[in-house]
Amino acid sequence: MAKSTVGSTPKLNLLDDIGMILFRGDLKSKTLQNAIVEATGVKVPVRGKISTEDKTSIAWMSPDELLLILPLERVGELIEDLNHKMGKEDTLIWDISDLRSVFEIEGNFIREVLAKNTPIDLNRDKMRKGTFRRTRFGQIAVAFWFESETKWFMICRRSEAEYAQQLFEVSSKPGEIPSVF
Amino acid sequence: MLKLVCPYCGIEADETELVSGGEAHLKREGPDSTDDDFEGYLFLRENPKGVILERWRHAMGCGKWFHVARCTVTQEVFGTYPAQTFKPPPRIMEEIKSRRTGQENGLNSDKAEKFS
Incomplete structure (x- = not known):
């Protein structure tokens, strides 16, 4: 018999201290893979997955896009770090925390x-x-x-x-x- | 309900997660074309009773465009393939040939051949 669900309502809460970084580029590139692992400590997820390490997550959005989800206060320094690590490689790294x-x-x-x-x-x-x-x-x-x-x-x-x-x-x-x- | 596998995400996406983009493999007519060719490119579309090659967009997912081979009569899907091509790949053609003998000729991709 089905369990009774009365009194077990799930709750939805908006998280307001979460930062998000959109990361577009060639996901197969060694430079990109290394830059992300070194900067965040999280490995780049495979298709359709999300990888999490402590408070940082990286999600696979599309074949050329990742989403980095992390505490809001770390966004600025991480973008700088990633931009530096990616060097001249063609990428878009964008703070979309407000988006x-x-x-x-x-x-x-x-x-x-x-x-x-x-x-x-x-x-x-x-x-x-x-x-x-x-x-x-x-x-x-x-x-x-x-x-x-x-x-x-x-x-x-x-x-x-x-x-x-x-x-x-x-x-x-x-x-x-x-x-x- | 039409369900298509997005070739980029590898997931089976429902019709309501997708946006239809109409006929695939159109040959684009530019400023140098004749008025007739341009009219054809802009307005005239195939409306076959049978196999059609279409563009779809995974709008509620990765946002990428891809191509689909399906039958307009039975809603059978022969397969999906990435959009960076002028013609359906051999595996799609094989699939169409094995299930709709004869209909693999005269597909809407044939018009685009001189472009490839």
Whole structure:
């Protein structure tokens, strides 16, 4: 029998001390790989993945783009460091902390709430730890990943953050979450 | 529901995560072209009952354009391939040939051949 979900509503919190750096370049390049590992201590993720080390994460966005997610106060020095390490190689390193928002989702039945609004397969064997999945949440473009079953992250454009928050709240009303996964 | 595998992300993306870009492999007509050729490039599109090569964009994902070979009658997908090409790769042609004998000729990519 399905578990009761009443009283286990997951909560969405906006993280306001998160910095983000957009990193575009030739991801196969040795210079790039070395520069990133040396500057952040995190290895460059393979396709569709996110790698995390302590408080720094690197997500694979597209074949020529990475997203560095780290504490806001470290953004400035890291950009300088990366620019220096990349030398003359053609790259775009850009502080986009004000462009996107990161949410932390905590609680039980997170997969259920997300599944109401996204077309992706959220089964435990498909959406695994370390997966970074860019998709749609309601009408907006987002990306999901998780640290544990009860702690997920969602990233979206800052201008659409209010929509994301309201949609999540509506979808996670007590008593309106089915137990599926 | 149409589901396509994005050749860049390797994930099966749902139709609602994608944006259709219409016919693939168009030959671009520039300022030196005749009015007829330019009109054709701008407005005239194939509308086959059967195999079509199309452009799609993974809009809610990596944001890249890619190409798809599918059947307009059955919605069968023969495969997807990256956009940096003038013609479908051999594996796509093989797939079309094995499932739609005869229809691999006269695909909309044939028009682009002189361009490649």
